[in-house]
Amino acid sequence: MSTIVMLPDQQTASLPKRSYLNEEYGLKSWLLTGDHKRIAILYLISITIFFFIGGFFAGMIRLELLTPPSDLMAADTYNKMFTMHGIIMVFLFLVPSVPATIGNFLIPIMVGAKDLAFPKINLLSWYLYVLGGILVLAALTLGGVDTGWTFTTPLSTHYLNTHVITAGLAIFVAGFSSIFTGLNFIVTIHRMRAPGMTWFRLPLFVWSHYAASVLMVLGTPVLAITLVLVILERVIGIGVFDPAKGGDPLLFQHLFWFYSHPAVYIMILPGFGVISEVISTFSRKRVFGYTAVAFSSVAIAVFGFFVWAHHMFIMGVSNYSALVFSLLTMLVAVPSAIKIFNWSFTLYKGSITFETPMLYAFGFIGLFTIGGLTGVFLGSMGMDIHLTETYFIVAHFHFVMVGGMLMAFLAGIHFWWPKMTGRMYPEGISKLAALTTFIGFNLTFFPQFILGYLGMPRRYAAYPPEFQVLNVLSTAGATVLGVGYVLPLLYLAWSLKYGKIAGSNPWQATGLEWQIQSPPLTTNFVETPVVDYEAYDYEWLANKTKHEVQTVG
Amino acid sequence: MSEETHAQEILDTEPTHHEEHIVGPRVYGIIFGLLMLFTAITVGASYIDMYAFNAVVALAIACIKAVLVILFFMHVKYSSRLTKLTVAAGFFTFVVLITMTMTDYISRAWGLW
Amino acid sequence: MHYFISPVLWQFLVNWLTHFALFPPEASSIAPYADALYFFLILISLVGMALVLALVTGFSILYRKERNPEATQIEGSTLLEATWTIIPLALFMVCFVWGALLYFRIYNPPTNAMNIYIVGKQWMWKAEHPGGQHEINALHVPLGRPVQLTMISQDVFHSYSIPAFRVKREVIPGRYTTVWFTATQPGTYHLFCTQYCGTLHSEMIGEVTVMKPEEYQAWTEGSTSGMSLAQNGERLFASLGCNACHSGNAGARGPNLAESYSTRVQLTSGSYAMVDDAFLRDSILNPTMHTTAGYAPIMPTYQGQISEEGLIDLVEYIKKLNTNYRVQQTLNTSQIQSPVQNQAQSPVATRVQQPAPAAPAGVKP
Amino acid sequence: MDSQVIATHPEEHAEHEHSPYLRHHFANLEQQRETSTFGMWLFLLTEIMFFGGLFCAYLIYRNWYYPAFVAGSHQLSIALGATNTAVLICSSFTMAMAVYSSEMRWRKALVGWLLATIVLGGVFLGIKAVEYREKWEKRHVPGLNFSAAGFTHQDPNYPEDKPLAPDMAEKTQVYFSLYFAMTGMHALHMIIGVSILIILVIRAWGGAYTQGHMTTVENFGLYWHFVDIVWIFLFPLLYLISRHQ
Numbered sequence A: 001m002s003t004i005v006m007l008p009d010q011q012t013a014s015l016p017k018r019s020y021l022n023e024e025y026g027l028k029s030w031l032l033t034g035d036h037k038r039i040a041i042l043y044l045i046s047i048t049i050f051f052f053i054g055g056f057f058a059g060m061i062r063l064e065l066l067t068p069p070s071d072l073m074a075a076d077t078y079n080k081m082f083t084m085h086g087i088i089m090v091f092l093f094l095v096p097s098v099p100a101t102i103g104n105f106l107i108p109i110m111v112g113a114k115d116l117a118f119p120k121i122n123l124l125s126w127y128l129y130v131l132g133g134i135l136v137l138a139a140l141t142l143g144g145v146d147t148g149w150t151f152t153t154p155l156s157t158h159y160l161n162t163h164v165i166t167a168g169l170a171i172f173v174a175g176f177s178s179i180f181t182g183l184n185f186i187v188t189i190h191r192m193r194a195p196g197m198t199w200f201r202l203p204l205f206v207w208s209h210y211a212a213s214v215l216m217v218l219g220t221p222v223l224a225i226t227l228v229l230v231i232l233e234r235v236i237g238i239g240v241f242d243p244a245k246g247g248d249p250l251l252f253q254h255l256f257w258f259y260s261h262p263a264v265y266i267m268i269l270p271g272f273g274v275i276s277e278v279i280s281t282f283s284r285k286r287v288f289g290y291t292a293v294a295f296s297s298v299a300i301a302v303f304g305f306f307v308w309a310h311h312m313f314i315m316g317v318s319n320y321s322a323l324v325f326s327l328l329t330m331l332v333a334v335p336s337a338i339k340i341f342n343w344s345f346t347l348y349k350g351s352i353t354f355e356t357p358m359l360y361a362f363g364f365i366g367l368f369t370i371g372g373l374t375g376v377f378l379g380s381m382g383m384d385i386h387l388t389e390t391y392f393i394v395a396h397f398h399f400v401m402v403g404g405m406l407m408a409f410l411a412g413i414h415f416w417w418p419k420m421t422g423r424m425y426p427e428g429i430s431k432l433a434a435l436t437t438f439i440g441f442n443l444t445f446f447p448q449f450i451l452g453y454l455g456m457p458r459r460y461a462a463y464p465p466e467f468q469v470l471n472v473l474s475t476a477g478a479t480v481l482g483v484g485y486v487l488p489l490l491y492l493a494w495s496l497k498y499g500k501i502a503g504s505n506p507w508q509a510t511g512l513e514w515q516i517q518s519p520p521l522t523t524n525f526v527e528t529p530v531v532d533y534e535a536y537d538y539e540w541l542a543n544k545t546k547h548e549v550q551t552v553g
Numbered sequence B: 001m002s003e004e005t006h007a008q009e010i011l012d013t014e015p016t017h018h019e020e021h022i023v024g025p026r027v028y029g030i031i032f033g034l035l036m037l038f039t040a041i042t043v044g045a046s047y048i049d050m051y052a053f054n055a056v057v058a059l060a061i062a063c064i065k066a067v068l069v070i071l072f073f074m075h076v077k078y079s080s081r082l083t084k085l086t087v088a089a090g091f092f093t094f095v096v097l098i099t100m101t102m103t104d105y106i107s108r109a110w111g112l113w
Numbered sequence C: 001m002h003y004f005i006s007p008v009l010w011q012f013l014v015n016w017l018t019h020f021a022l023f024p025p026e027a028s029s030i031a032p033y034a035d036a037l038y039f040f041l042i043l044i045s046l047v048g049m050a051l052v053l054a055l056v057t058g059f060s061i062l063y064r065k066e067r068n069p070e071a072t073q074i075e076g077s078t079l080l081e082a083t084w085t086i087i088p089l090a091l092f093m094v095c096f097v098w099g100a101l102l103y104f105r106i107y108n109p110p111t112n113a114m115n116i117y118i119v120g121k122q123w124m125w126k127a128e129h130p131g132g133q134h135e136i137n138a139l140h141v142p143l144g145r146p147v148q149l150t151m152i153s154q155d156v157f158h159s160y161s162i163p164a165f166r167v168k169r170e171v172i173p174g175r176y177t178t179v180w181f182t183a184t185q186p187g188t189y190h191l192f193c194t195q196y197c198g199t200l201h202s203e204m205i206g207e208v209t210v211m212k213p214e215e216y217q218a219w220t221e222g223s224t225s226g227m228s229l230a231q232n233g234e235r236l237f238a239s240l241g242c243n244a245c246h247s248g249n250a251g252a253r254g255p256n257l258a259e260s261y262s263t264r265v266q267l268t269s270g271s272y273a274m275v276d277d278a279f280l281r282d283s284i285l286n287p288t289m290h291t292t293a294g295y296a297p298i299m300p301t302y303q304g305q306i307s308e309e310g311l312i313d314l315v316e317y318i319k320k321l322n323t324n325y326r327v328q329q330t331l332n333t334s335q336i337q338s339p340v341q342n343q344a345q346s347p348v349a350t351r352v353q354q355p356a357p358a359a360p361a362g363v364k365p
Numbered sequence D: 001m002d003s004q005v006i007a008t009h010p011e012e013h014a015e016h017e018h019s020p021y022l023r024h025h026f027a028n029l030e031q032q033r034e035t036s037t038f039g040m041w042l043f044l045l046t047e048i049m050f051f052g053g054l055f056c057a058y059l060i061y062r063n064w065y066y067p068a069f070v071a072g073s074h075q076l077s078i079a080l081g082a083t084n085t086a087v088l089i090c091s092s093f094t095m096a097m098a099v100y101s102s103e104m105r106w107r108k109a110l111v112g113w114l115l116a117t118i119v120l121g122g123v124f125l126g127i128k129a130v131e132y133r134e135k136w137e138k139r140h141v142p143g144l145n146f147s148a149a150g151f152t153h154q155d156p157n158y159p160e161d162k163p164l165a166p167d168m169a170e171k172t173q174v175y176f177s178l179y180f181a182m183t184g185m186h187a188l189h190m191i192i193g194v195s196i197l198i199i200l201v202i203r204a205w206g207g208a209y210t211q212g213h214m215t216t217v218e219n220f221g222l223y224w225h226f227v228d229i230v231w232i233f234l235f236p237l238l239y240l241i242s243r244h245q
Ligand code: HEA
Pocket: A150, A264, A265, A267, A268, A310, A311, A312, A313, A329, A330, A332, A333, A334, A336, A337, A340, A341, A368, A369, A370, A371, A372, A373, A374, A375, A376, A378, A379, A380, A384, A387, A388, A389, A393, A396, A397, A400, A401, A404, A405, C044, C045, C047, C048, C049, C052, C087, C088, C091
């Protein structure tokens, strides 16, 4: 069966007269909107701002580490730098990155609904995010925080006189924003599916967001209460984590990582969803083993709750307990492997093209595999003793978070940019940007694996001179990487006005979102769609297009 | 409109769809009485020396009370499978938190290091 | 890995990697084990990576649009999927078992290890040798002898890390943690604090010096403070009035502490506890947490009255009550006469009336 | 479906039977109701985990410092605690009845039951305040004015309680930290609940929730019962530790 499709003629296409973008005008129509698409755009703008703020701190970190002594800034300034970098990047950028922007925009459309189940709560969630962001900035301008993003007690509760409480509140508030997003997604996916949209017709993007939402809803409250306890301990000195009063500081670690390990899957699962869509579209093939990919997301979500103590192997947890957690860590790595291989085999007998989203997706596969496999190094308890708290970890999590999720985010932004704005991004320069980030990324973070094995500790403002060569490489890479991230900002902004008109389905993709105009109407669909085909059914699409060409053309 | 009815059909086959069930004052009254009774029992039980079982009994009674509230006051008994699953998922994760943390605290003294 | 390759090749490989600074020196008996696992992990990662790369690039070339304009739809393949579930699972299980073995090796000190105490505080490392040598941000250890570090923090979490030995352990407030190693290469190595502990975290560093046994002997003799830890402890024991109850006499209100170390005592709860360093420390600070069977919980708490160093002295003293510690300690300290040395033959029993020396080192002001 | 075709189609609602409560993005009221109830349940799920962290901490320290927990628990007034439990159960009953009245579309009854719930909630908070004040006077507030002195010698009010050794007495601070954290969080939920109830009463008086659309009352009921359940656990865990000793 042929799946060749004709692209609609781009030159003659014009932007639709009505869309969610021009339904209403004025700042108020944006700030009080209930439309999930507008909220997605609000999120997109705000997380971009915070990404660049976080990126600025990354730049300062790398500049300081150019030379061994702490000469550019004092040690406490450096500590504030990486703390702000970690907090902003994790809580204000990566956690909401794909779900709150792309997910927010697409999940209702993908399930065939007019909006998320609770539009007001969706808006509230954005306001909470902004409030959290403002609190972080307040902590920053008041003088900064230097706890590290992990808030280790008793350091954070008794030994620092920086703005720990403000930062704690910020994360508390931002956490609720993430809870509400997750809650909204779950309800929407359960209750708002269009007729005929059965669970196994859902795009994998929806599945992975479902899994991530479960983690948000069940994990984040534990972080919230932990932060409340930290704040109470700091403000009035109750004795829950304070060893001097009989508390156990390790309990803080347990509670913190009970959230923060699942949080790393909150950060990666939506990215998995993006990759499934992109790979399928550009190889024009159904994702190989749809069910396996869908269920591996769910498996990651469930088992993600059982492995948190692998962050505490050397911290004095019982050795036997460590054993159990290490074993489960190995188990939770398997579903990720399944996904990687399923994506690889999706290419098999496809008809592959290499547009920018696809390049980012390839980058994702390579870098996430490295990051994930080094996660297995860390999960192997004996090895973790040597590697923990060194640059090996820094490299590991940047490979999964930046090489993985950030690449996926960029893939997704490029992929759905035509849908969100109605215009194409410029293909040539965006390919260049993708390549730049890939090269810059490897140059920045690969040397850190070696540094880590050599023993260079993380969170060090000054380091022994023999580590300099690798650090210089890393800083050089970061500069390239920075350029790679500024480029999309520029050309995507440019394309808003000058980009080619995209038409409703520029990629000839099968998802419901591609069957409506771009940018979509405020109500997404003219009438409730009735779904009678599987996800990624390119034959259905080919027939449909033929049909359309006959009747419309 | 045919499309509309089609939609309706599919919605209706959703397994989680259910008829509204109104719980009356009689049931509420009975549950209320039971809850009060169990409160009295749990206070009384705490004055009896049952060695390690005091805590077990207290928690068991609390669980029974909670289940009564959940099933009847919160109508879970008459709710969809989805609601039941949701409640179960919450308690499951809670149990994971407790038990997995306990694996550490219980086994810390094992061995000799 | 060094079991499989010839020793010469192994040496070459290690030297080459060290020379290019891709690889820290292997200076402890654990290091080769850790590196072996590291190489194994790298190996499977390379295999996995190569596989994924081969698949992705191979398919990209074979099935690019120009070559394959028409995609063939495939549902999936249970057999293939099972394969790539089971093979990684099996490999990961190997990583788990291997890692677990290594972990227990690193965190299970041999019984004949010599003990050194480490106290971490913002932002320095204090090492206390049983012979009374004190070091700051440094550690001297003999070559070829198992050394156990018993560590505690005075304030926040720190982490004691010696990359060349491939060992590391968190140093926690309120609880002893231990780690051990046997140094195999003389030399000076980095000592890092690897848990973020506040402003000067990156300056909480030092040097570990591995010395040949003779040099080490000379060093211990040259740098003694004159009083072994146990001697300090003895003075503290007297000045804090411990011997009022722990006199060792039959009618004493507290249990006899001599010979108690490394035994199992029964607690009032009926369970047994091993008397180790942690138990001794805890008994002094939180006596009611595990009351010894047969005794009333009358022992006062010394929480807040003794510094961590003082506690270490006491622990060391009670430990040495096993034997005639004076004989032993002469092996570690030089022959300097200490004031208390000739005061009593039986270490515990007789010194109840001895006037307390003015503010011994370990007591908090 | 190509863009031109879509753009000329205005939004059409004509064929839906239209209820004033139906939000535009739902197909029908049934879907809307189920959706908000499910959302409420998910929110309660997060609440379970929120209190879950506290319960986890409680469990660990109770095992570690059992005597201190016993002594701390004996300082609480069982009469006040039991009364409060009863008050809260009553309020759950009145809340359930309010939902029932809403289902039956009895406006006055709904307002009455809601008011009863508010009163009971207020009584609970009042009693809680009395208890907190007593804690303050006894110097049992960790961090602010805590003193373990009361636990190291015989308390004439509790003749059966043996005094604790000083180190264990200090650990009562952990007990009271958890006591205040747990009951404080619970009280906070009560305060939020009562505030919402006040709004509900005003609206109900105006005739809302008794014309077939009572999801809000129902969902609030779920919240209120959940808060009740938390207390059902807090009561034995905090007040009833080994009263026989
Ligand atoms: C997006 C975020 C993300 C993701 C997805 C992961 C994924 C994983 N992480 Fe990572 N991790 C972090 C973010 C993330 N991590 C962060 C931020 C930290 C540090 C926090 C801090 O301290 O500041 C951290 C720290 C961290 C530690 C603690 C280290 C320490 O502090 O001592 C550990 C230990 O086990 C670990 C393990 C793992 C494992 C096993 C996975 C697995 O899920 C990975 C699974 C994936 C694969 C395994 C790759 C695919 C597999 C194949 C292609 C198969 C190959 C084929 C063969 C082998 C044949 N991580």
